[in-house]
Amino acid sequence: MSILYMLIPVGLILIAFAAGLFFWAVGNGQFDDLEEPAMLVFDDDEARE
Amino acid sequence: MIALSCYHCGLPTHEGGPTVTVDGAQQPVCCSGCKAVYELIQDNGLDHYYRDRQQPPAETAADTRRVSARRFQADVHRNGDQAALEVYVEGMYCAACSSLVETTLLSIDGVERASIDPLNHRLNVSWYPARIELVDWLNAITGIGYRPRPVTVDGVSPARAEQRASLKRLLLASLGMMQVMMFAIGLYAGDAQGIDARMEYFFRLVSLAVTTPVVAYSAQPFFIGAVRGVAAGRPGMDLPVALAIGLAFFGSVYSTFTHGAEVWFDSVTMFVFFLTLGRHVELRARSRATEKADALRPQLPNTATVIRNEQQVDIPIAEVRTDDLLVLMPGDQAPVDGVLLEGSTSVDESVLNGESHPQTRSAGDEIPAGSINLDTCVQLRVLRTGDSTVLGGIRRLARSAQLGRPQMVQTADRIARLFISAILVLAIAVAIVWSQLDPSRAFVVTLTVLVVTCPCALALATPTAFAAVHSWLSSAGLLLKNADAVEALAKADRVVFDKTGTLTLGRPNIADVRVTDTTLPRDTALQIAAALERHSRHPLARAFADVDSALIAKQVRAVPGHGVEGHVNGQHWKLGTRELVSGESDIQRRSVCLGRDGKCLAEFTLADPLRADAHDVVRSLQRRGLAISLLSGDGEAAVRDAANALGVQDWQAGMTPADKLECIRDWQAAGEKVVMVGDGINDAPVISGADASIAPSHAADVAQTRADMIMLGHRLQPVATALTASRATLAIVRQNIAWAILYNALALPAAAAGMVPTWLAAIGMSASSLLVVMNSLRLSR
Numbered sequence: 001m002s003i004l005y006m007l008i009p010v011g012l013i014l015i016a017f018a019a020g021l022f023f024w025a026v027g028n029g030q031f032d033d034l035e036e037p038a039m040l041v042f043d044d045d046e047a048r049e
Numbered sequence: 050m051i052a053l054s055c056y057h058c059g060l061p062t063h064e065g066g067p068t069v070t071v072d073g074a075q076q077p078v079c080c081s082g083c084k085a086v087y088e089l090i091q092d093n094g095l096d097h098y099y100r101d102r103q104q105p106p107a108e109t110a111a112d113t114r115r116v117s118a119r120r121f122q123a124d125v126h127r128n129g130d131q132a133a134l135e136v137y138v139e140g141m142y143c144a145a146c147s148s149l150v151e152t153t154l155l156s157i158d159g160v161e162r163a164s165i166d167p168l169n170h171r172l173n174v175s176w177y178p179a180r181i182e183l184v185d186w187l188n189a190i191t192g193i194g195y196r197p198r199p200v201t202v203d204g205v206s207p208a209r210a211e212q213r214a215s216l217k218r219l220l221l222a223s224l225g226m227m228q229v230m231m232f233a234i235g236l237y238a239g240d241a242q243g244i245d246a247r248m249e250y251f252f253r254l255v256s257l258a259v260t261t262p263v264v265a266y267s268a269q270p271f272f273i274g275a276v277r278g279v280a281a282g283r284p285g286m287d288l289p290v291a292l293a294i295g296l297a298f299f300g301s302v303y304s305t306f307t308h309g310a311e312v313w314f315d316s317v318t319m320f321v322f323f324l325t326l327g328r329h330v331e332l333r334a335r336s337r338a339t340e341k342a343d344a345l346r347p348q349l350p351n352t353a354t355v356i357r358n359e360q361q362v363d364i365p366i367a368e369v370r371t372d373d374l375l376v377l378m379p380g381d382q383a384p385v386d387g388v389l390l391e392g393s394t395s396v397d398e399s400v401l402n403g404e405s406h407p408q409t410r411s412a413g414d415e416i417p418a419g420s421i422n423l424d425t426c427v428q429l430r431v432l433r434t435g436d437s438t439v440l441g442g443i444r445r446l447a448r449s450a451q452l453g454r455p456q457m458v459q460t461a462d463r464i465a466r467l468f469i470s471a472i473l474v475l476a477i478a479v480a481i482v483w484s485q486l487d488p489s490r491a492f493v494v495t496l497t498v499l500v501v502t503c504p505c506a507l508a509l510a511t512p513t514a515f516a517a518v519h520s521w522l523s524s525a526g527l528l529l530k531n532a533d534a535v536e537a538l539a540k541a542d543r544v545v546f547d548k549t550g551t552l553t554l555g556r557p558n559i560a561d562v563r564v565t566d567t568t569l570p571r572d573t574a575l576q577i578a579a580a581l582e583r584h585s586r587h588p589l590a591r592a593f594a595d596v597d598s599a600l601i602a603k604q605v606r607a608v609p610g611h612g613v614e615g616h617v618n619g620q621h622w623k624l625g626t627r628e629l630v631s632g633e634s635d636i637q638r639r640s641v642c643l644g645r646d647g648k649c650l651a652e653f654t655l656a657d658p659l660r661a662d663a664h665d666v667v668r669s670l671q672r673r674g675l676a677i678s679l680l681s682g683d684g685e686a687a688v689r690d691a692a693n694a695l696g697v698q699d700w701q702a703g704m705t706p707a708d709k710l711e712c713i714r715d716w717q718a719a720g721e722k723v724v725m726v727g728d729g730i731n732d733a734p735v736i737s738g739a740d741a742s743i744a745p746s747h748a749a750d751v752a753q754t755r756a757d758m759i760m761l762g763h764r765l766q767p768v769a770t771a772l773t774a775s776r777a778t779l780a781i782v783r784q785n786i787a788w789a790i791l792y793n794a795l796a797l798p799a800a801a802a803g804m805v806p807t808w809l810a811a812i813g814m815s816a817s818s819l820l821v822v823m824n825s826l827r828l829s830r
Contacts, residue, residue: 005251032209
């Protein structure tokens with residue numbers, strides 16, 4: 001069971017990394033608008049040009 | 050020279066400077082700014098401020114809080130020798146604050162314009178950089194105790210920053226909760242099967258490591274809220290929450306290092322996670338409601354093309370004055386309200402009333418700000434500018450309704466606060482009792498009592514429902530002016546309709562002209578009538594708006610309930626009921642008469658079609674068990690036709706506003722709750738007399754109406770929606786409150802008896818408040 005003394009800290013480091021990544025994504029505005037991007041596919045690219 | 054100090058701000062000043070009169074004595078002030086602020090405070094009856102303040106405002110105030118103008122420079126727009134800037138002002142709580150800031154700024158030489166939007170605390174200032182530096186007027190704001198901030202911090206608005214922070218808190222809490230829960234399962238299994246003491250200590254240390262950032266970051270708003278509440282002497286629902294989190298966390302830390310029997314890290318993280326989730330959902334709902342209100346405030350163009358000295362010039366919108374001639378090209382959006390001078394065009398007024406169909410407008414028609422000209426280049430005479438436009442009125446309404454707190458919410462707030470105090474007392478009592486019974490469990494049980502009780506469900510029950518219904522109503526084309534109306538509408542027994550402009554569109558047309566005197570040509574009769582009606586606000590007057598008339602009416606006077614009279618071509622004409630024109634009584638009132646010298650010379654038959662969905666709406670209201678009445682000032686025949694077409698049995702014609710009011714009083718005396726649907730201006734007393742009222746918007750009147758709700762667009766459907774939504778709101782509020790009471794009544798005794806484990810208390814409490822928020826959100830559609 002002493003492997004846990006190593007695995008758990010490794011897991012925590014991974015979690016910290018994931019949290020950091022998510023914080024970056026929020027700060028980068030990735031979650032600001034969850035509705036409009038889904039509509040963008042209907043936008044005709046040619047019509048815009 | 051004697052050293053004097055300013056009566057208002059305490060800065061040194063000199064003799065012979067400006068003074069203010071305080072209780073009859075002259076007191077020196079340092080500048081006209083302070084003088085203006087003093088007078089403003091005095092005019093509002095707030096001069097006890099000067100007696101109550103402990104000491105004159107420290108003169109350092111302006112120095113230590115000086116703002117750096119550098120942060121604002123990027124946002125400054127330059128326009129010739131003027132500059133404009135939008136800043137966010139921190140520390141404003143009421144309208145008095147905003148007017149203080151505005152007045153202060155406007156009294157500074159070189160500041161051209163300063164206006165504050167109270168909803169989002171944004172201040173717009175135009176000034177002449179040649180006469181005053183940016184930093185000087187920014188410091189004038191700090192000088193009176195407010196703090197200007199750039200609207201964007203690294204390009205992010207404060208509202209968006211709040212949402213991002215909330216999302217981060219939620220994520221950290223959820224990640225932390227999952228990890229700690231995993232370790233907790235290990236610990237619980239260890240309790241059952243036996244665990245190595247070193248391993249247990251390790252698990253607890255790891256849990257502590259994960260819980261610490263959750264408590265420090267995710268739970269921060271609860272601690273801040275609790276401290277703020279205590280400091281203000283009004284402990285809110287954050288206090289028991291913060292106490293519970295704090296006690297559980299530090300109790301666990303203590304237990305970890307003293308190798309105690311239990312730790313509650315899992316409960317702490319779970320508690321924080323669910324609470325943060327509730328807050329996040331609430332924040333999203335609120336910002337969605339604000340977004341809907343913001344949709345009513347489109348960006349108007351910044352410049353307008355006007356004719357000055359027979360030349361077209363582009364000038365800033367602030368310089369457009371009433372009666373200017375405005376040129377509106379196809380595709381242009383009208384920046385101000387105006388009257389179409391000649392020709393006709395079609396306009397898109399969807400911004401104002403959601404009506405997406407282009408509307409045809411001809412000479413004499415009003416074109417409100419925000420509408421888009423679709424067809425031809427036209428000229429407008431400017432009627433109203435800025436905040437006094439129709440659009441400005443709608444915005445103000447939307448804002449004031451959002452800021453207002455209905456009676457029900459205030460009551461709920463008071464009860465929740467009482468409840469919180471009761472919990473704190475109860476928790477202390479439980480602690481004392483258990484320390485006598487079983488000191489080893491006293492801490493756990495007290496903690497559980499604090500965690501399990503849910504003032505949140507009680508405190509959130511009403512406001513969340515009202516916030517949610519707000520967005521439902523606005524998407525249905527209803528502006529809520531007075532939130533108390535929701536309660537009255539939900540309890541309504543009877544709906545009273547006015548006819549003209551309510552059941553009908555109020556856009557009558559002339560169906561027939563009958564000239565009774567051969568000396569008067571048909572066209573002349575029409576033109577005289579049109580000239581007179583141009584001065585009338587009565588809905589029927591619109592019928593004559595299409596008539597091309599070169600005649601001008603003078604000394605026009607409205608005869609309420611009857612018509613108008615005035616001079617045209619030197620002759621005194623009367624237009625309106627037969628009674629007014631010739632003195633004969635006429636119950637039929639089918640036509641409008643034109644005449645002079647007591648003789649009726651021409652008759653106009655007007656037709657005003659019913660709104661397309663009037664029949665369906667009336668039927669659906671009847672099916673819901675509401676009594677429907679039709680009270681109209683129009684002639685009997687017209688009202689009977691409308692009543693028959695709609696299937697309304699209870700109708701009365703030829704009523705004056707006073708008659709209508711009496712009718713409503715009678716119904717109310719019989720114990721009925723009456724909703725009035727009618728014109729908010731002509732029927733103002735009736736509207737105020739009813740328990741709740743809805744007025745259709747005839748664009749120009751939106752801002753002045755006394756009605757509780759205003760419906761936009763050409764359909765009657767919003768009336769039915771308003772009733773549905775109000776009933777639903779009341780039902781949801783009742784469900785929420787019933788749930789909150791039931792939950793607390795069950796959970797509290799169980800927890801006090803020591804029968805609820807801490808983790809279960811955390812789930813119960815959080816789930817209970819989440820349930821309330823979710824239930825309310827059903828209203829926002």
